[in-house]
Amino acid sequence: METSISFRYEQLAELIVGMIDNGVLAPGMRVPSVRTVSEQHRISVSTALQAYHLLEDRGILVARPQSGFFVAAAGRGALALPSPSRPRARASTVSICGAVAVLLEHASNSALVPLGCAVPEAAVLQSTRLDFALARAARQHGSRYNVYCAPQGELSLRREIAKRAVRIGHALSPDDLLITNGCTEALMLALTAVAKPGDTIAVESPTYFGLLHTLEVLGLKALELPTDPKRGVNVDALARLLDMEPVAACLLSSNFNNPLGSAMAEADKRALLGLLARHAVPLIEDDVYGDVHFGRARPKPFIALDGGANTIYCSSFSKTLAPGYRIGWMVAGAYTQRVMERKLAFSLCGPVLPQVALADFLASGVYDAHLRRIRRIFQENLVRMTRTIEESFPADTKVSQPAGGFVLWLELPKRFDSRLLFDEALEQGICFAPGDVFSASRRFRNCLRLSVGSGWSDRVENGIRRLGQLAREQLAR
Amino acid sequence: METSISFRYEQLAELIVGMIDNGVLAPGMRVPSVRTVSEQHRISVSTALQAYHLLEDRGILVARPQSGFFVAAAGRGALALPSPSRPRARASTVSICGAVAVLLEHASNSALVPLGCAVPEAAVLQSTRLDFALARAARQHGSRYNVYCAPQGELSLRREIAKRAVRIGHALSPDDLLITNGCTEALMLALTAVAKPGDTIAVESPTYFGLLHTLEVLGLKALELPTDPKRGVNVDALARLLDMEPVAACLLSSNFNNPLGSAMAEADKRALLGLLARHAVPLIEDDVYGDVHFGRARPKPFIALDGGANTIYCSSFSKTLAPGYRIGWMVAGAYTQRVMERKLAFSLCGPVLPQVALADFLASGVYDAHLRRIRRIFQENLVRMTRTIEESFPADTKVSQPAGGFVLWLELPKRFDSRLLFDEALEQGICFAPGDVFSASRRFRNCLRLSVGSGWSDRVENGIRRLGQLAREQLAR
Structure with a gap:
């Protein structure tokens, strides 16, 4: 798993970041010498030095010649956090298409x-190994894969994703998985499987505009939830809202809300799952950023905490490897049949060779x-x-x-x-x-x-x- | 265009098939000698012979030693045509998911x-050249294309498809086109752009079951139209139905209905377009089989007859080149913005490299x-x-x-x-x-x-x- 194969100098670096975060080491303070930490943690001097240089690169420490390393003065927290959001407690119809289109048009302008x-x-992504796997698959097996694949997607890819599921703390079999055209299609299939036009979906506030756009086009209303910039959704506020307003589903980021970068504590996640289960409201979770965690351990998504009983899990490789390949996946649990029917009706199945290439890439073991x-x-x-x-x-x-x-x-x-x-x-x-x-x-x-x-x-x-x-x-x- | 580059022996073969079809040459009858036709049509004896051998291969002619070629006895039309359909004149909710899933499961069983x-x-498809184009694109330009492409799809591919549009008799610019995940996604986007759950869509009877499945999942009703196994939809019957029942859109195959293989005469198509325009009912057309025509000329799709005024055109490369690539396209005319919003909301955009490869393949000029x-x-x-x-x-x-x-x-x-x-x-x-x-x-x-x-x-x-x-x-x- 992640922890056992991460480098020791990274572990030390994270430890020091933790000490800065919780105030043990204050801005401007001298950090323990390289020799001291190497003795304390039973690591070599060069490993300790590597950790300090890493933190220097990241602007967290500054090196002063002949004096050692210090916590950077203008370090973390010089600016205050944004305020927790306090949206109105009523679902609103969404009308954002135009603004999103304008933004996307400019966002794709490389000038x-x-x-x-x-x-x-x-x-940054350096997808050469993946691209070469695609070239190889096309050259060697193009004809074999020039067929419609199963609507749930190429088995070899589902196998590799299932193997990696241990990293999110939830055992999966290939049959639990459905390959999609990025996380966008996964979210759309999940939404249409659990809600009909006019229904209300509870979302974080702020939340990803593409999601709001999808709600608008599907004729769904958005109920915006009070969200803290570090701790994520306010579960108490959600409890009050669920008593007031019928909600067809809750759609949240598993970890690292876009745009806040917030992550709910595991206890809060469990409380939220219990609350939703009591109200029989399914949770759709978007975990596209989960693998880009800065802490040592990958925070668990919701599905790992409720075993998928009430959760539709959606993710993709677009934020970590290959936006151009458009490969996402989902685990729909109790909604699998409804989601599969929709996949079949809306796009039949995805292109095969990119899936084969990605399976090949994952099997090579270089993804971690x-x-x-x-x-x-x-x-x-x-x-x-x-x-x-x-x-x-x-x-x-x-x-x-x-x-x-x-x-x-x-x-x-x-x-x-x-x-x-x-x-x-x-x-x-x-x-x-x-x-x-x-x-x-x-x-x-x-x-x-x-x-x-x-x-x-x-x-x-x-x-x-x-x-x-x-x-x-x-x-x- | 097609006609000018098709082989002369194929033209002769089609001429003879036409004479059999219209009864000039009856089953068992001797066809003119190779020498005679070569003189009549000013072609070489070997070209004429090539045409006769082609028709022999197709079971249309039989060769008798020392006697020449004869129209095959058990030739076309030994069995009667299926009856024109007479569906009930009321829209029905669709409930076909289960049957379609069972069929597809068996249909993909290679045993x-x-x-x-x-x-x-x-x-049969022999997609090696396309697969090699994909391998080349991945190897040489993988990094360049590891991005989200525009929701309307890769410009190079839209350019190539637009260039080919002259073959369907309708001038297109790349901006008119939207690339989709096969024709299935195109039809889904078209349907959601023009209709809402509960609305009625008029379709051929019989029609492709995948389409019925899509109607069911979208909560749309089907109004089945009387359809002739050769001449396609009965326009008079459609006129009567439009007076009786509100219809949100008509969804027809452009040419070669699946399963009948029927094709409407151009005059009937024009009459149908006029009728729909008068009722302000948009036409969604599915032209996936249009390029697999047996007559000399490719029959025009509806969009070429109304200039796209009231038509959403959908097609793909799945029936002619690459089912595994999942590339379709559509021309949405007045509905372009609504369709684009849906594409963005439902799947963002398609994978880039397969589109680049297909553009390359089409530009090479071998597709015809x-x-x-x-x-x-x-x-x-x-x-x-x-x-x-x-x-x-x-x-x-x-x-x-x-x-x-x-x-x-x-x-x-x-x-x-x-x-x-x-x-x-x-x-x-x-x-x-x-x-x-x-x-x-x-x-x-x-x-x-x-x-x-x-x-x-x-x-x-x-x-x-x-x-x-x-x-x-x-x-x-």
Whole structure:
């Protein structure tokens, strides 16, 4: 499993981050010397040094010649966290299509500094091994796979995904799985399996705009749930809402809400599952960011906590390996037959060769090392992005502290207008996501999401600085 | 275009088939000598001979040593055509999921003689060039395409499809096109763009069961239209029905209805378009079989006759090149924005590399020769299948005379039960499609569909003979 094969210097680095997070090590404080920690933890000096250099790279420690390593002064938490959301306690019809289309059009424009779209860049993903597996499958077995595959997807891929399920803490067999066209199709199939037009779906607030768009097109209403930027959905508030309003399903991120990067504690997840079970409300969970965790252990998704009794699990490889392959999967439990009927009726089955290639790639055993690499890149990005925001945005800007993923959520004073900033930024060749598209009731106009799915670069850093300056200018007007 | 690059011997062969069809040449009659036709048509003797051998291969002519070529005695039309359908004039809710799932499960079982599923076999499709294009794209440009593409699909592929549009008689630009996950997704997007649950969709009777399944899952009702096995939908009957019942859309095959192989005359198509326009009922057309035409010219789809004013055109490469690639496309005209919103909400976009590979393949210019080859194979299959049915099924069996495609529709006496035959045939290792799944009101229990998407073989021929024998035995009981 993850823990046993992660490197010792990474374990040490995480330990130190933990000590900073819980205040044992304060900004500016000298951290124990390399020699001390190597003795304390029975590791070599070079391993300890490697950990310190890693944290230096991430901007968490600074090295001072002849003095050792110190906790970076402008480190974590110089800016406050965004406020927990307090949406109105009523379901709203969604009307967001136009705004989403405009955003996506700009987000795919490669001439703009790409802070708008939460998609990892191909250069970071390094999918060469996967692409070569596809080339091999096409060359050697093209004819064999030029058929409709089963609607649940290629068996070899379902086998590999089932094998990996131990990592999310939930045993799966290939028969439990359905391969989809990315997580978007999985969520759509899940929603149509449990709800009909006019029904209400409870979602986090803020939540991913693509999800709101899907609700709108399916004629579903959104009930926005109070959500904390670190602890996720407020279970007590959900309990009160369920007593007031009929809800057809709850649709939540398993871990690392987009855009907040929040993760619910396991106890809260269990409380939420119990609550939903009592109300017979199914939970649809979106776990696309679960593998991009910064803590040592991957937080469990809901399905691992209720055994799938009341849960439809959805995920994909789009955030960690191959957005261009469009491969997602789902575990629909009690809803499997309804979901399969919909898959068959809506798209018959997916293309076969990409599935065969991905099965091949997963079987090769390199995916875990790949995940470690991209986690490191994204965590470094977020540290650097936070630092850049601290240096360039208005001092009262609040910023999220994600436990995973690669986006940050910024909250500015109420009078700030992120739509105005959006227009100004586009003129200067910078794209980001304005806050109002993350809410069915178009809240969060004073917020914005910045995403860095690429490697860190001057272009990205200067783009963020420029945004900060524009925000300061707007508030000074 | 097609005509100018098709081979002269094929033109001659079609001419002779036409003379047989319209009775100028009767069964048993001697056809003009090779020398005579070569002089008449100013072609070489070897070209004329090639045409005669082609027709001999297809079972249309027989060669008698020292006497020349004769129209085959048991040729076309020895069995009567199925009756035009007379469905009830009321929309019905559809309840077919279970039957379709059972059929598909058996249809994908390679241990059975595959007469059940209307899908061309990989060995016939010979997709090596396409597979190599995919391998090349993955190896050389994998990283470049490891991104979400635009929801309307890869521009290079839309360009190639637009270039080919001249062959269907309708000018298109890449912006008019949306790439889909096969024709199934195209039809689903079209249906959800024009209709809401509870609405009625007018369809041919019989029609493709997958379509009925999609209607059921979308909560749409089916209004079955009287359909002639050669001339397709009865426009007068449709006119009467439109006066009686509100219809949200009409969903028809452009050419070669599955299972009948019927094709409406161009005048009837125009009349139908006029009628629908007057009632403001949009037409969704499914043209997946249009390129598998047996006549010289490709019959025009509806969109070429109304310029797309009231038409949503859907097609795919699944019946002619690559079922495993799952690439379809649609032209949604006035509904483009609604369709695009749905594509984005339901599956975001399709996988990129298969689209790039297909664009490459189409640009290479070999697709037309490929189409000529598979048309020849499928036409020969149908002639041989018809002959085998004549020899083995009950004498009062009626059989369709498709103008394209690769399926035959058989009608047996009313007391015949194709479900019973289905169960008996499965026990003997043979799969076909029983008639009742082609109707929302589960008519056609005395009918069945046989599909031969493979090359002709003893296994296929013996499978059909065995079915014929089982049918005779059932009727004799």
